[in-house]
Amino acid sequence: MPELPEVETVRRGLAEHVVGRRIADVEIRGARVARRHLPGPDDLVARTRHTSVVDARRRGKYLWLVVADDADQRQALLLHLGMSGQLLVQPPDAPDERHLHARWRFADDGPELRFVDQRTFGGMALADLDDAGIPESIRHIAPDPFEGAYDQAAVVRRLKRRASGIKRGLLDQTVVSGIGNIYADEALWRAGIHAERRSDLLTKPALDRLLTHAREVMTDALGQGGTSFDALYVNVNGASGYFDRSLAAYGQSGMPCRRCGTPIRREHFMNRSSYSCPRCQPAPRGR
DNA sequence: CTTTTCTCCTGTATGC
DNA sequence: TGCATACAGGAGAAAA
Numbered sequence: 544m545p546e547l548p549e550v551e552t553v554r555r556g557l558a559e560h561v562v563g564r565r566i567a568d569v570e571i572r573g574a575r576v577a578r579r580h581l582p583g584p585d586d587l588v589a590r591t592r593h594t595s596v597v598d599a600r601r602r603g604k605y606l607w608l609v610v611a612d613d614a615d616q617r618q619a620l621l622l623h624l625g626m627s628g629q630l631l632v633q634p635p636d637a638p639d640e641r642h643l644h645a646r647w648r649f650a651d652d653g654p655e656l657r658f659v660d661q662r663t664f665g666g667m668a669l670a671d672l673d674d675a676g677i678p679e680s681i682r683h684i685a686p687d688p689f690e691g692a693y694d695q696a697a698v699v700r701r702l703k704r705r706a707s708g709i710k711r712g713l714l715d716q717t718v719v720s721g722i723g724n725i726y727a728d729e730a731l732w733r734a735g736i737h738a739e740r741r742s743d744l745l746t747k748p749a750l751d752r753l754l755t756h757a758r759e760v761m762t763d764a765l766g767q768g769g770t771s772f773d774a775l776y777v778n779v780n781g782a783s784g785y786f787d788r789s790l791a792a793y794g795q796s797g798m799p800c801r802r803c804g805t806p807i808r809r810e811h812f813m814n815r816s817s818y819s820c821p822r823c824q825p826a827p828r829g830r
Numbered sequence: 831c832t833t834t835t836c837t838c839c840t841g842t843a844t845g846c
Numbered sequence: 847t848g849c850a851t852a853c854a855g856g857a858g859a860a861a862a
Contacts, residue, residue, distance in 0.1 A: 544855065575839090579858095604856075626839080626855055642840090662839040664856060707833065715833095716857075724855065814835085815855055835861070844852075 545624040547687055547721030548761050549769035553630050554606045556779030557599040560632045565595045565650040576644035580668035587669055591620055603687045603720025607678055618669055619678040625664025631657045632779045687721035688758035699750045702742045710738035722757055725770055725793045728818050730757035732792035737824040738817045792818045
């Protein structure tokens with residue numbers, strides 16, 4: 544479940560291993576992985592081969608390679624890992640992965656880049672960059688808490704106007720991006736707020752503290768290389784992150800709360816699981 | 831307009 | 847043992 548810390552870990556790997564290299568060839572297998580590139584996979588291949596990778600950037604859970612052609616016309620190769628996507632830097636002679644969907648070979652004949660995705664919720668598309676350097680197709684995605692463009696007071700004002708559960712707001716990528724189910728639960732646990740508390744009934748200071756916890760828990764996770772529960776999330780070298788050992792709420796049902804010892808509970812919410820401490824995060828009345 | 835629900839996918843775990 | 851079902855959930859389309 545790659546969220547901001549996991550995607551940032553991957554972005555750093557791309558910055559180290561791919562930026563500065565010239566793409567010699569691109570191979571896309573099947574129609575699904577490039578389904579959001581409306582002109583089709585052949586168009587994507589034709590427009591990215593023989594370009595140079597000049598940057599690797601990220602907003603929320605989206606990341607993109609900035610590629611430049613010989614006239615220095617720049618475009619974004621926009622990538623999303625979805626649930627199970629991996630970007631792997633592999634020796635050209637490494638055997639194909641079971642769910643290999645795309646491969647980039649480079650003019651230097653060095654390691655190649657591969658997009659592997661078991662569930663294919665992830666994918667790629669080409670996009671134009673706007674004046675701020677953001678791909679046009681993700682203009683609806685709000686800045687994430689690590690960006691200069693992030694305005695926490697503005698996010699607080701938006702959450703203060705929403706008449707729905709606070710966790711929905713945390714997960715809404717048009718409000719604040721990068722937070723998924725894991726870090727939403729961790730931020731809510733740190734803040735002592737139940738997922739279904741109404742966003743507009745929380746105080747602005749409480750919303751501000753919650754967002755600060757969200758940024759801090761993602762900073763902590765980034766320091767551990769992200770969270771891995773299984774082999775589905777790995778960095779570009781195939782290595783797992785270690786933040787799963789530090790999770791206080793997510794996936795911890797039955798384990799004692801690290802603050803008060805009460806067993807962590809699991810509830811169903813928005814067609815997924817929510818984990819919280821019954822004592823530190825009391826459910827709102829009238830539910 | 832805002833908010834909610836549905837759908838895409840496949841490997842793993844669990845139940846009968 | 848074998849088959850059916852639940853579950854993991856990001857994001858966008860569709861519905862309310």
